[in-house]
Amino acid sequence: MSAVTSPARQASSGLSARTINRIVIYGLLALFAIFYLMPLFVMLVTSFKTMDEIQNGNMLALPHAPTFAPWIKAWSEVCSGLTCVGMKGYFWNSIKMVVPAVLISTLLGALNGYVLTKWRFRGHTLVFAMMLFACFIPFQSVLLPMATILGSLGRFGATLQNATGFNFGLGNSTVNLVFVHVVYGLGFTTLFFRNYYEAFPTELIKAAQVDGASFFQIFRRIMLPNSLPIIVVTVIYQFTNIWNDFLFASAYAGSGDVMPMTVALNNVVNTSTGVVEYNVNMAAAMIAALPTLIVYVVAGRYFVRGLMAGAVKG
Amino acid sequence: MSTVAETQIKLTPEHDARPGASVRSRLQDLLPKIVLAPSFAATIVFVYGFILWTIYLSFTNSKTFPSYAITGPRAYQRLWRWTFESDPPSSWYTSITNMGIFGFLYIAICLALGLFVAILLDQKIRGEGVLRPIYLYPMALSFIVTGVAWKWFLDPGLGLEQTLHQWGWTSFHFDWIKNKDFVIYTVVIAGVWQASGFIMAMFLAGLRGIDGEIMKAAQIDGASTFQLYRRIVIPLLRPVFLSAFIVLAHLAIKSYDLVVALTSGGPGGSAWLPSNFMYEFTFKRNEMAVGSASAVIMLMTITAIIVPYLYSELREKSR
Numbered sequence: 001m002s003a004v005t006s007p008a009r010q011a012s013s014g015l016s017a018r019t020i021n022r023i024v025i026y027g028l029l030a031l032f033a034i035f036y037l038m039p040l041f042v043m044l045v046t047s048f049k050t051m052d053e054i055q056n057g058n059m060l061a062l063p064h065a066p067t068f069a070p071w072i073k074a075w076s077e078v079c080s081g082l083t084c085v086g087m088k089g090y091f092w093n094s095i096k097m098v099v100p101a102v103l104i105s106t107l108l109g110a111l112n113g114y115v116l117t118k119w120r121f122r123g124h125t126l127v128f129a130m131m132l133f134a135c136f137i138p139f140q141s142v143l144l145p146m147a148t149i150l151g152s153l154g155r156f157g158a159t160l161q162n163a164t165g166f167n168f169g170l171g172n173s174t175v176n177l178v179f180v181h182v183v184y185g186l187g188f189t190t191l192f193f194r195n196y197y198e199a200f201p202t203e204l205i206k207a208a209q210v211d212g213a214s215f216f217q218i219f220r221r222i223m224l225p226n227s228l229p230i231i232v233v234t235v236i237y238q239f240t241n242i243w244n245d246f247l248f249a250s251a252y253a254g255s256g257d258v259m260p261m262t263v264a265l266n267n268v269v270n271t272s273t274g275v276v277e278y279n280v281n282m283a284a285a286m287i288a289a290l291p292t293l294i295v296y297v298v299a300g301r302y303f304v305r306g307l308m309a310g311a312v313k314g
Numbered sequence: 315m316s317t318v319a320e321t322q323i324k325l326t327p328e329h330d331a332r333p334g335a336s337v338r339s340r341l342q343d344l345l346p347k348i349v350l351a352p353s354f355a356a357t358i359v360f361v362y363g364f365i366l367w368t369i370y371l372s373f374t375n376s377k378t379f380p381s382y383a384i385t386g387p388r389a390y391q392r393l394w395r396w397t398f399e400s401d402p403p404s405s406w407y408t409s410i411t412n413m414g415i416f417g418f419l420y421i422a423i424c425l426a427l428g429l430f431v432a433i434l435l436d437q438k439i440r441g442e443g444v445l446r447p448i449y450l451y452p453m454a455l456s457f458i459v460t461g462v463a464w465k466w467f468l469d470p471g472l473g474l475e476q477t478l479h480q481w482g483w484t485s486f487h488f489d490w491i492k493n494k495d496f497v498i499y500t501v502v503i504a505g506v507w508q509a510s511g512f513i514m515a516m517f518l519a520g521l522r523g524i525d526g527e528i529m530k531a532a533q534i535d536g537a538s539t540f541q542l543y544r545r546i547v548i549p550l551l552r553p554v555f556l557s558a559f560i561v562l563a564h565l566a567i568k569s570y571d572l573v574v575a576l577t578s579g580g581p582g583g584s585a586w587l588p589s590n591f592m593y594e595f596t597f598k599r600n601e602m603a604v605g606s607a608s609a610v611i612m613l614m615t616i617t618a619i620i621v622p623y624l625y626s627e628l629r630e631k632s633r
Binding site: 025026028029032033035036037038039040042043046054058059060108111112115116119121125127128129130131132133134136137138139140141142143144145146148183184186187190214215216240243244245246247251262265266269270278281282285288289292293295296297300303304307308 | 342345346347349350352353354356357358360361362363364365367368371380431434435437439445447448449450451452453454455456457458459460462463464465466467472473474476477480507511512515516519564567568570571574575578589592593596597602605606608609610612613616620621624625628
């Protein structure tokens with residue numbers, strides 16, 4: 001705001017008003033920073049405290065005698081319902097689900113974006129619009145049919161298991177969730193790559209074509225090597241979304257040892273047998289939050305770009 | 315924009331001389347469509363087909379298991395009746411009133427806060443690079459983590475209330491999270507905390523895109539800072555307002571996890587949103603038809619917001 005004050009006024013009452021202005025601005029910004037940091041801070045300090053200190057101490061105080069015990073307990077012992085095996089199994093469930101889902105949906109998105117920009121056909125806008133709209137539907141409107149289909153596939157898988165001794169992944173919760181996340185993530189990954197390839201010079205592709213390069217050769221040799229930024233954006237976006245998903249996870253892998261991290265965390269926090277160990281709960285929440293937080297810290301710029309592109313303005 | 319497909323057509327006659335090559339070149343022509351087909355087919359079946367399936371189910375009498383005999387719009391009639399059942403409130407009445415309260419406050423506060431912080435950050439601030447990520451990181455967290463953190467923070471016996479008591483403000487009382495009339499506002503608080511930083515980033519990008527010359531001209535004309543923002547900057551940010559509104563409205567209608575993690579539905583389901591209503595009725599209360607009908611209503615609400623927006627966006631781009 002300082003820039004706006006006219007020079008004349010600055011000369012007379014100037015400097016102090018300007019200083020006050022700056023102090024107010026920085027003060028407000030600091031207050032907002034505290035607002036955003038507070039829950040994370042409380043979660044973090046609580047996870048290093050003993051239960052005794054939590055009950056008798058101040059929520060905002062730093063731990064007197066920091067202890068890793070809650071983290072260890074959260075990782076390997078904490079109870080979700082009646083099974084007390086810690087979060088580690090659920091953590092790996094999430095990893096096993098996220099990695100293939102992200103890779104497949106990103107690759108398909110890249111191919112779709114390539115076709116929709118460089119190999120256009122009649123009705124390409126309609127195809128894209130239909131895929132794009134799929135990003136925005138409330139998943140409640142497909143939740144039940146998908147549950148029915150996954151249920152029958154599971155039964156079919158069991159039959160196959162009996163007949164051949166192998167179920168080909170049918171009925172496996174992780175495979176189901178990978179499938180679901182790929183299908184409902186396609187809209188976004190296609191959107192990202194389409195908007196990125198739109199700006200990619202078509203002349204280059206024409207030239208390669210005249211030289212006899214095939215569809216896949218062009219994709220592999222020309223498009224992919226030039227797609228690194230958008231690949232990073234898409235991978236981060238998909239990783240965050242799929243890791244953080246709760247609705248599909250709770251509907252299709254909502255109990256037992258197949259739960260992904262988010263469902264397990266919710267169960268752990270709501271398990272009411274014995275004394276509620278808040279420090280362990282907070283440590284479990286931190287473990288669930290860490291992967292996406294680390295990605296955010298390492299590649300925040302790309303994360304924001306993905307969110308912005310998700311807001312359609314690409 | 316000229317496309318490769320056009321060139322392709324011009325090239326084909328040369329290949330046509332050899333029959334073997336013709337098959338191959340025709341395959342080359344079809345290849346892009348073959349590559350796109352699985353994704354498009356998946357979208358048609360698993361999005362649009364499933365939506366039709368859900369609509370179909372909403373007109374049946376399905377309870378615990380799907381039943382496929384059409385019995386008319388009975389589920390919708392029940393929802394319609396429940397819409398006006400305010401005393402004692404029906405679950406549906408609670409869900410849609412909560413949606414109204416949550417949707418309005420969440421969108422309005424996120425927009426106001428986001429714009430305000432973005433304007434503050436745009437005043438040539440030292441340390442912007444440190445502050446911006448701090449405002450934005452909640453967006454990277456899962457709603458479940460956000461819910462767990464705020465549940466602890468707002469707990470009367472452990473969190474904010476107890477802390478202020480310890481600091482000597484013993485009359486401070488804040489039990490919204492356990493109060494059926496106020497629990498939805500705690501969802502607003504946590505929701506705003508999570509999304510407002512992202513809205514700030516959208517506004518900041520918008521502010522950075524404004525031509526400095528316009529600002530300078532207005533300053534020379536003697537506009538005060540307040541006037542400058544009210545008359546010139548904010549009107550120029552209209553497209554950002556629209557995008558931010560769409561993002562928030564769509565997030566608000568889809569909100570489900572936050573209510574579960576933060577409030578477990580609230581006392582007597584008092585924090586339910588339509589998404590929670592759908593889940594509970596479909597999977598827990600064995601009222602599949604009613605659950606499906608509520609999902610259809612959610613879908614129609616989002617469609618009414620998104621379709622006009624996507625239409626104008628895509629038309630603008632193809633121009």
